Amino acid sequence: MENEEHLEDEVIDEPQDITDDELETVEVDDLKEKLKEATKTNKTLFAQKNHFKQKATKATELANRAKETPPVVTPSKKEEPDDEMKQNVGKLLLSESKRNFGEQNGLSNSETDFIFQATGGKPTKESLNDPFIKNALEGVRSQKKVEDATPGSSNKSFVADGKKWEDMDSKDKKKNFAKRVQSMRK
Numbered sequence: 001m002e003n004e005e006h007l008e009d010e011v012i013d014e015p016q017d018i019t020d021d022e023l024e025t026v027e028v029d030d031l032k033e034k035l036k037e038a039t040k041t042n043k044t045l046f047a048q049k050n051h052f053k054q055k056a057t058k059a060t061e062l063a064n065r066a067k068e069t070p071p072v073v074t075p076s077k078k079e080e081p082d083d084e085m086k087q088n089v090g091k092l093l094l095s096e097s098k099r100n101f102g103e104q105n106g107l108s109n110s111e112t113d114f115i116f117q118a119t120g121g122k123p124t125k126e127s128l129n130d131p132f133i134k135n136a137l138e139g140v141r142s143q144k145k146v147e148d149a150t151p152g153s154s155n156k157s158f159v160a161d162g163k164k165w166e167d168m169d170s171k172d173k174k175k176n177f178a179k180r181v182q183s184m185r186k
Contacts, residue, residue: 094116094121098112098113098116099112101115101116101123105125105128107137108144110140110144111137111140111141114136114137114140115127115128115133115137118132118133118136119133158176158179158180158183160172160176160179160180161176165180
């Protein structure tokens with residue numbers, strides 16, 4: 001209902017007479033305004049075109065210059081290995097020479113270590129014939145035999161309820177104490 005009243009207000013009771021002069025004036029003013037907008041848009045587009053054309057020209061010039069000029073090669077400094085690397089390489093070389101010397105002369109690792117230590121890190125085949133080194137090697141070998149002949153500990157770890165005695169807490173130890181004492185008497 002309100003819409004109907006509103007529509008009635010907008011409806012013109014009488015048609016308005018617009019003369020040709022007024023019509024031309026309205027059309028000309030609209031056209032002039034559109035022409036101004038089109039001119040403004042045209043100038044903006046023309047300026048953008050020139051801007052991007054300049055950018056493309058500069059990029060092309062830079063690319064051509066890069067192709068023409070050889071790259072500048074600067075002599076690189078020889079990088080010196082750091083001290084830690086030198087030490088590691090030295091250790092590896094020493095280890096390799098020990099292994100080779102030991103294999104060539106039928107020596108164990110401990111015997112090879114002893115000979116390298118006794119000769120200052122530069123053993124030779126002749127140094128093995130030195131009486132001092134011969135006697136020392138015999139001592140190293142006899143010490144190795146003693147270590148190999150010594151039996152290991154016969155005490156077995158006590159296990160109860162799937163736990164070793166060392167892994168039990170005080171409550172479990174109290175609970176299994178009698179079993180432990182009995183196992184020790186066997």
